[in-house]
Amino acid sequence: MSYAYLFKYIIIGDTGVGKSCLLLQFTDKRFQPVHDLTIGVEFGARMITIDGKQIKLQIWDTAGQEAFRSITRSYYRGAAGALLVYDITRRETFNHLTTWLEDARQHSNSNMVIMLIGNKSDLETRREVKKEEGEAFAHEHGLIFMETSAKTAANVEEAFINTAKEIYEKIQEGVFDINNEANGIKIGPQHSPTNASLPSSGQGAGQGGGCC
Amino acid sequence: MFSKVRNALYNAVGGVEALPAVADGEDQSRTRVPKFPYARPHFLLFQQDEVQVSADHQIRPIIVPRDISKIPWLSGYAETVNAGKSTWNEDQACVQQRILVRESEKHIQGAGMPYTYFALFDGHAGYGAAVAAANQLHNIVHKKLMDVIDHVLPPLELGNNGVHGHMEASTHRGMALWFPEKALPVDAFITGALELAFNEMDAQIGEDKKKYVMKGGCTCVVALFIAGKLYVANAGDSRAVRCSLGKPYPMSNDFTPSTERRRLQQLAAHKPELLSDNFTHLEYNPRPGRALMGRKILYRDVFMTGWAYKTCAPEDLRTPVVTGEGKRSRLLATIGVTRGLGDHELRSIIHNTPIKPFLSSHAEVKIYNIEAQKINESDVLVMGTDGLWDVTSNERTAEIVQHSLQNFPFGDKANAKYRFTSAAQDLVMHSRGKPEGHNWQTTGGAPGTIDDISVFVIPLTPYKSEWEAWKQKNEELRQIKSAKLPTSSIITSEEPRTDMDLQFPADSLPTGNQTTGPSDRTTTPLQNGTSSSSIPIEVFVSQPDVANALDLRLAEISLDAEEVLAPEPEDTIVSNGESSAATGDNADPTSPNYCER
Numbered sequence: 001m002s003y004a005y006l007f008k009y010i011i012i013g014d015t016g017v018g019k020s021c022l023l024l025q026f027t028d029k030r031f032q033p034v035h036d037l038t039i040g041v042e043f044g045a046r047m048i049t050i051d052g053k054q055i056k057l058q059i060w061d062t063a064g065q066e067a068f069r070s071i072t073r074s075y076y077r078g079a080a081g082a083l084l085v086y087d088i089t090r091r092e093t094f095n096h097l098t099t100w101l102e103d104a105r106q107h108s109n110s111n112m113v114i115m116l117i118g119n120k121s122d123l124e125t126r127r128e129v130k131k132e133e134g135e136a137f138a139h140e141h142g143l144i145f146m147e148t149s150a151k152t153a154a155n156v157e158e159a160f161i162n163t164a165k166e167i168y169e170k171i172q173e174g175v176f177d178i179n180n181e182a183n184g185i186k187i188g189p190q191h192s193p194t195n196a197s198l199p200s201s202g203q204g205a206g207q208g209g210g211c212c
Numbered sequence: 213m214f215s216k217v218r219n220a221l222y223n224a225v226g227g228v229e230a231l232p233a234v235a236d237g238e239d240q241s242r243t244r245v246p247k248f249p250y251a252r253p254h255f256l257l258f259q260q261d262e263v264q265v266s267a268d269h270q271i272r273p274i275i276v277p278r279d280i281s282k283i284p285w286l287s288g289y290a291e292t293v294n295a296g297k298s299t300w301n302e303d304q305a306c307v308q309q310r311i312l313v314r315e316s317e318k319h320i321q322g323a324g325m326p327y328t329y330f331a332l333f334d335g336h337a338g339y340g341a342a343v344a345a346a347n348q349l350h351n352i353v354h355k356k357l358m359d360v361i362d363h364v365l366p367p368l369e370l371g372n373n374g375v376h377g378h379m380e381a382s383t384h385r386g387m388a389l390w391f392p393e394k395a396l397p398v399d400a401f402i403t404g405a406l407e408l409a410f411n412e413m414d415a416q417i418g419e420d421k422k423k424y425v426m427k428g429g430c431t432c433v434v435a436l437f438i439a440g441k442l443y444v445a446n447a448g449d450s451r452a453v454r455c456s457l458g459k460p461y462p463m464s465n466d467f468t469p470s471t472e473r474r475r476l477q478q479l480a481a482h483k484p485e486l487l488s489d490n491f492t493h494l495e496y497n498p499r500p501g502r503a504l505m506g507r508k509i510l511y512r513d514v515f516m517t518g519w520a521y522k523t524c525a526p527e528d529l530r531t532p533v534v535t536g537e538g539k540r541s542r543l544l545a546t547i548g549v550t551r552g553l554g555d556h557e558l559r560s561i562i563h564n565t566p567i568k569p570f571l572s573s574h575a576e577v578k579i580y581n582i583e584a585q586k587i588n589e590s591d592v593l594v595m596g597t598d599g600l601w602d603v604t605s606n607e608r609t610a611e612i613v614q615h616s617l618q619n620f621p622f623g624d625k626a627n628a629k630y631r632f633t634s635a636a637q638d639l640v641m642h643s644r645g646k647p648e649g650h651n652w653q654t655t656g657g658a659p660g661t662i663d664d665i666s667v668f669v670i671p672l673t674p675y676k677s678e679w680e681a682w683k684q685k686n687e688e689l690r691q692i693k694s695a696k697l698p699t700s701s702i703i704t705s706e707e708p709r710t711d712m713d714l715q716f717p718a719d720s721l722p723t724g725n726q727t728t729g730p731s732d733r734t735t736t737p738l739q740n741g742t743s744s745s746s747i748p749i750e751v752f753v754s755q756p757d758v759a760n761a762l763d764l765r766l767a768e769i770s771l772d773a774e775e776v777l778a779p780e781p782e783d784t785i786v787s788n789g790e791s792s793a794a795t796g797d798n799a800d801p802t803s804p805n806y807c808e809r
């Protein structure tokens with residue numbers, strides 16, 4: 001399917017906060033209670049529509065484990081959006097947000113849109129981090145904020161799509177240089193995906209052109 | 213993340229895509245398509261989207277299997293794409309678990325010998341040869357092993373059919389008789405099978421290059437776990453290193469113009485026509501320029517280890533067959549690796565001289581006797597393409613592996629399964645390094661490799677346990693056979709098939725060549741009538757004598773083996789040009805038809 005833009009996302013946060021589950025819920029609309037540890041990086045993709053335009057989200061899901069931190073850092077580069085996730089039932093995952101944010105700011109491009117996500121909102125009885133705390137942190141650091149549940153799918157669509165809307169607005173405002181792929185934004189291929197399919201297409205999805 | 217259905221759909225849609233119109237090419241190219249579509253290794257379970265993302269030259273993501281149980285023994289695998297020198301990652305990998313079993317014993321549970329195959333292929337000048345080898349070499353290896361099965365795994369009933377009459381079927385019916393009289397060791401036959409397979413794979417690629425778009429060549433390193441040992445067959449500059457307690461023990465040699473200088477010069481000296489007066493087999497120190505004409509220059513011929521003087525003549529100004537040193541050495545001023553598969557069309561970048569005659573597909577096979585060694589959970593085999601070894605030495609590799617394994621200790625039940633994956637990832641990370649501006653830098657500040665990197669980290673103890681268990685059960689099976697148990701407990705293919713026979717549980721378990729297609733299976737007599745898979749397993753348990761006689765545990769191994777196998781629509785075993793063409797054609801309908809150019 002052709003798209004007007006491709007936005008590259010990265011999902012970061014402590015191990016076990018539900019990064020892979022959020023991705024799975026968003027791309028496949030399903031929940032997997034027991035998920036293998038993510039080692040390195042995994043990918044997901046989905047098409048969404050904003051302002052009548054088809055936008056492809058290419059999402060990089062990273063490992064949260066401390067042991068993989070240096071590898072995760074190399075994936076910030078070239079992301080237009082980041083979902084920074086903590087677990088509302090585990091205080092320490094919230095406490096580590098500052099470190100994650102520092103990492104993200106240091107290794108990404110300065111325009112990257114960051115969405116703070118308090119995940120596992122379905123586990124209200126085990127809540128350790130108040131929603132207001134999340135809001136305050138987001139406000140303080142200039143992030144968008146949402147509480148989600150990868151299990152019930154609550155707010156999952158919104159989290160990904162609102163981030164995309166923010167990126168889209170920045171493009172409209174001319175903040176992003178969309179011709180520089182290092183910003184995590186690509187203009188869609190001119191032709192149908194058969195042309196972009198493997199492996200005749202050289203560097204993959206087309207340069208220049210665009211449907212917008 | 214993506215469903216298999218979607219993948220199938222994609223392939224189907226890709227398959228009906230019209231062949232690209234050829235405006236300028238010759239007639240032949242109009243019909244030529246790749247024999248195998250470009251893909252990443254089967255065990256990564258990648259969708260097209262992910263193949264695209266994994267080839268991001270800016271980020272160079274380090275890819276590990278999302279389902280690590282797809283690789284035997286939770287072995288580690290990691291890869292990363294090059295920094296832009298070619299569009300696609302030209303490394304390929306393959307893993308197979310199969311069972312070596314003769315047709316007449318296929319239905320007897322535990323009769324066959326399970327083996328495991330790991331392979332890495334580092335492609336150059338195109339991905340065609342590497343992809344072809346990743347799709348086919350294991351089938352050729354299997355066929356070559358089957359050709360010598362009598363020497364690797366004697367029949368359960370010796371001397372029964374005349375073929376094995378030369379073996380003594382008297383005293384024991386066990387391991388002792390695995391060797392025929394005047395025996396060559398089993399090693400000789402497995403080594404021979406590997407050597408022959410490499411050779412045949414190369415010939416196959418040569419044939420296919422005439423019919424399909426199949427560009428380039430590739431190195432090839434195979435680790436075969438069979439008969440209680442590890443056999444590493446290598447052709448090229450990929451490398452296999454056994455690591456134990458932080459120390460490296462090489463299991464292969466690199467084959468580069470530098471290390472094969474003598475072979476190349478001798479070939480050039482004996483067949484000067486291959487050089488067509490453009491190159492010289494002599495070696496100079498230093499290489500003379502025009503200014504030295506008529507002066508004394510240092511040289512040596514192929515029969516010399518020392519040096520001597522000669523007067524510089526016009527022919528001394530020709531380019532030596534081997535130029536440069538070490539990793540930068542080049543054959544005919546072009547290629548930096550001298551063994552491997554493919555490259556049939558390769559010509560020197562100067563003078564256009566054909567290079568293939570100088571390349572060799574000969575595998576060097578090294579053996580490690582796992583059965584006889586005391587090994588533990590930290591003993592691994594690291595196999596990597598040269599992208600790894602260009603930056604990370606054998607010694608450093610062993611240290612990194614040891615460090616990674618300590619991060620995921622064997623005793624940590626929850627996370628131990630990631631230990632080899634993590635080690636593989638750490639190795640790739642070490643050689644790739646981090647992006648610094650437009651370069652890649654290792655943690656020490658040294659340049660990282662810009663090449664593709666692929667690494668396996670394979671633990672050795674699981675095969676040892678697997679082998680010992682199998683050997684014991686197989687021994688028991690042989691004793692039962694020799695004790696002449698009632699025919700109802702052991703079926704042989706000679707016996708007429710009855711309903712009673714169907715109760716025999718071995719039918720319900722996978723045996724033999726696991727990737728053989730359904731069409732092959734129907735040729736076995738046991739497939740007549742009732743579907744074997746419908747036989748209830750309770751029948752098995754209700755016959756304790758048979759249950760003892762046969763191998764429940766091996767049943768598990770066999771089932772596991774089936775799970776890790778790559779889905780293969782066609783058995784691409786190649787015996788000659790005719791059949792290979794047929795299988796090749798049959799294999800194509802499921803693959804997207806695209807043009808490589």
